[in-house]
Amino acid sequence: MQRLTIEDLKNIKEKHKATFALREGGYRAKVTVHMGTCGITVGAKDVMDALINEVKKNGLKDVTVGSAGCAGLCGREPIVTIEEIGKETIKYCDMNAEKMRKIVVAHLIEGKPVEDYALPHQKDLPFYNLQELRVLQNIWFMDPESLEEYIARDGYQAAAKALTQMTQEEIIKVVKDSGLRGRGGAGFPTGLKWEFASKVQSEVKFMLCNGDEGDPGAFMDRSVMEADPHSVIGGMIIGAKAIGAHQGYIYVRAEYPLAVKRLQIAIKQCYEAGLLGKNIFDSGFDFDLEIYQGAGAFVCGEETALMRSIEGKRGMPRPRPPFPAHKGLRDKPSVLNNVETLAQIPLIILNGAEWYKSIGTEKSTGTKVFCLAGAIKNVGLIEVPMGIPLRTIVYDIGGGMRGKKKFKAVQMGGPSGGCIPESLLGLPVTYEDIVKSGAIMGSGGMVFMDEDNCMVSVAKFFLGFTTDESCGKCVPCRVGTRILLDILTDICEGRGKEGDIETLEDLCKDIIAASLCGLGMTAPNPVLTTIRYFKDEYEAHIKDKWCVAGVCRDLCTFFIDEKLCKGCLACLRACPSKAIVGEKKKPHRIIQELCVHCRSCYDSCKFKSIKVLPAAAREASEAELLQLAGVATPTGV
Secondary structure (H helix, E strand, O other): OOOOOHHHHHHHHHHOOOOOOOOOOOOOEEEEEEOOHHHHHOOHHHHHHHHHHHHHHOOOOOEEEEEEOOOOOHHHOOOEEEEEOOOOOEEEOOOOHHHHHHHHHHHHHOOOOOHHHEOOOHHHOHHHHOOOOOOOOOOOOOOOOOHHHHHHOOOOHHHHHHHHHOOHHHHHHHHHHHOOEOOOOOOOEHHHHHHHHHOOOOOOOEEEEEEOOOOOOOOHHHHHHHHOHHHHHHHHHHHHHHHOOOEEEEEEEOOOHHHHHHHHHHHHHHHHOOOOEOOHHHOOOOEEEEEEEEOOOHHHHOHHHHHHHHOOOOOOOOOOOOOOOOOOHHHOOEEEEEHHHHHHHHHHHHHOHHHHHOOEOOOOEOEEEEEEEEOEOOOEEEEEEOOOEHHHHHHHHOOOEHHHOOEEEEEEOHHHOEEEEHHHOOOEOOHHHHHHOOOOOOOOEEEEEEOOOOHHHHHHHHHHHHHHHOOOOOHHHHHHHHHHHHHHHHHHOOOOOOOHHHHHHHHHHHHHHHOOOHHHHHOOHHHHHHHHHHHHHHHHHHHOOOOOOOOOHHHOEEEEOOOOOOOOOHHHHHOOOOOEEOOOOOOOEEOOOOOOOOOHHHHHOOOOOEEEEOHHHHHOOHHHHHHHHHHOOOOOO
């Protein structure tokens, strides 16, 4: 590819302005197979192969086939989008090769969309129509391996403007005025971070991108890198100009092979087009960019640990000050922003600070990308205005809990975040309001829990993760989290004792006060928030030896209420120990001596006839079990 000029960018955009999906060339329809990791994992490649073969077999020369990133509704992948001139766009979900072949014939040849496979129109679907797409504006539509398609969507216009029309001070002022805060978790003002680094005198500076994303249930950054890698590169070029850096690194975990591949393609394209390297846009500004693949350590999400990892050292945080803006990678001034933050930058430079602030709140401007995971119906990737009520995300965009279960809590901020209960669903999603709840915004992962989740077990799960991932450098985190985990394990296994709750709270405060880095300081959040909002469950575990949710095996007795049992045999089939006996259409019974308390019967029952009783009930007679099931109430519940 020849070296691109600013005029070339305009010409490419003009060439594609007719319709992005249907390029000039006589196409009447474009079929896009969404091939993010979520789609590929469940068969999108088979769908693509079937589509290509069927289009070729039927001689549909006026139909063009393309690919794009995640379509948002990850739980309904593979998803295929069909766009036709003069007609509404249709998305088909839960696709496979056979469905694709039927759609080609019915929709593209006979002109009859297959309603059974189609999602409701986007304007009628809250999952889509309540979102505000900025960072994600390209990923549903654009071929991530096409530089031309990105340029046609204003790609690199912002970089050209920053490099040829703006000074360092002007770039930083626009970013500061926009109110953009770091989307990686801490929420530090991006423009202020850039300003600190720009004022340090040094011939060598580094612009860094954090694509590590180690939180369970989080895939925002991965999706952007896979589907719109050029937006990240564009943001890095602008940031490098602002701070005076000429070398950059994108730190990506090696477990993201598709993201790495797409970034490699994009970087190669940029070098070939003169968008990276020497004298970009004849501005006199040079910037080189490399990918560094991390080994998947959670602690390398912390900026100083990430920089040590790039240096080839063990990823461990160091004390601050000095801050990276003064002494970062290789002891040179460095700025680290996460993927989503950098993807916002070209939009701000191109459209201005006031445009960016037009949505969101005064202190939390713009939009935020979130991942919906766990017990939510619409598992997927969303982008919403800051300040949106949490309830809107749960029930409108998310569609509520699966199986009509009752919402219980949402874990925000990853394993270092906190659990927000139903009573706080009116909370606006802003940095300041989320912190007040005891959770943190984090990078944007939301893990939803329903009535069948034990909150003590949830805290134990997240503590297990942070304990395993502690780098071990400081005693409060290395030892403190292990002690927390041991106490939680005792509580979940029936060895909890009076005073454990107070011990947990005191130890959490000590870990927060004494840990070296932000990961250690926030590790106790799941414990503190579950005690704060679900203390009754801790008390039931300790005093009554009862896990009301039926999760902690050592604290559960399962009993079938004969009045509710329909004799459907579902629990009998699910039981691995043959502890359930009964005939079809007659009430079943659990033989307590054979029960292994695996909860399979509870999960399989559609009629809520399986009751969870305290562990002590295992020694009770059938008559006593029936009485307990009707009247028993644990302490504090």
